[in-house]
Amino acid sequence: MKIANKFLMLLAGAASLAMAPAALAAAGHAVPWQMGLQDSVTPVSDGIHFLHNYILLPIITFIVLFVLALLIYVMVKFNAKANPVPSKTTHNTTVEVLWTVIPILILVVIAIPSFRLLYLERDIPNNADMTVKITGTPAWNWKYAYPDLGVDSDGNANVEFDSFPKSEEAAAKDGVPYLLSADMPMVVPVNKTVKLIVTSDPIGIIHSWTIPSFGVKIDAIPGRLNEDWFNARTEGVYYGQCSELCGKNHAFMPIEVWVVSDDKYKAWSDLMKTGPDDAKLKEFLGTIKPPGAQIAQN
Known part of the structure; x- marks a missing residue:
């Protein structure tokens, strides 16, 4: 009887979790027993x-x-x-026909919306508001370039920076998640279509740039340019990680994206064009960091 009661309590708990996946996910980070x-x-x-x-x-x-x-x-x-x-x-002809036809119909029901979603994902908008080039490097970190903010005589973006993981001590001091937070976030404006050009250094290896809340997961392959896009409608801090087993420092390739207002993005881009020193940039980032976070669990 006790076993039956415990089993019923377990079922009730599982049902309550299943009924509210969004509530758990809304905490902004992964929590024990999270569903959804x-x-x-x-x-x-x-x-x-x-x-x-x-x-x-x-x-x-x-x-x-x-x-x-x-x-x-x-x-x-x-x-x-x-x-x-x-x-x-x-043998039973009716049963054999049913167990062949019904799975086919189920797959058709799944396939139609799947193909529509796949087309939406891979149909890169021609009228994107901005472009960001993302490169996975042999040092197991990400490099971000903003060609829309100007290029030099060699065609390299004037605004280009490396993004490394924060140390455990720095993450604890700043109150951000270790192995998900980066010293330099990628910054984009809210409600703008962002086109991504993703690759990996020619002497590097395959990585994968992933932000779950954006529905973005695109491989960074040496010698190849892959494209993706997103349009984030909510300001916030969004986290991801490299999702391709890429070697010894695979766990140390966090992705941090700040979605900010147009005014804050303009202020950030104007400052980045001047090539600020680390202290000035860190102080400025503290003034534009949006609240909230979405933390990935791969």
Whole structure:
């Protein structure tokens, strides 16, 4: 009886978690026993949430319950005690047609919205408001370049910087998550379409630039330019990590993106054009950092 009561309590707890995945994700970071995806702030991520929550989960739940019901039925109906003389039936045309056709129809139901979402993800807007080039380096860090803010005579962006992980001590001092926070964040304006050009250093290895709340995950491959995009509608700090096993320092390639207002972005870009020293830049970043965070768990 005690075991049954504990089992019922466990089921009740699981049900309560399943009923409120968004509430847990809204905390802004991964928490123990979290269920559900991180908050969505882009159209692509909205599509991922819809596909997962309203198409895949109901289908998966129905299949699991249906198979469970079949197993229980078979165990009760056809056990040795209830059915001492087993049936010798080897074929049933109706059943065989159903278990072939129904999975095909399920896959079609999944495929149609999946293809639409895939097209949305890979249809890079031609009228992007800005472009950011992201390079994974052999030193296991990210390099960001903003060609829209001007280029030199060699075609290199005037605003270009490396982003390294904060040390454990610095992260604790600043009250930010260790191994997710970076010393230099990528800064973009809110409600603007950002085109990403992602690659890896020719002498480097494959990395993967990922921000779950943006629905962005794109490989950085040496000698190849990959493209992606996002349009973040909510100001905030968003975290990700390299999502490709890339070697000994794979765990030390955090991604930190600040989505700020147009005024703050202009102030940041104007300052970056002047090549500020580290102290001045750090002080300035403290004035424009948006509240909140979305923390990735890969």
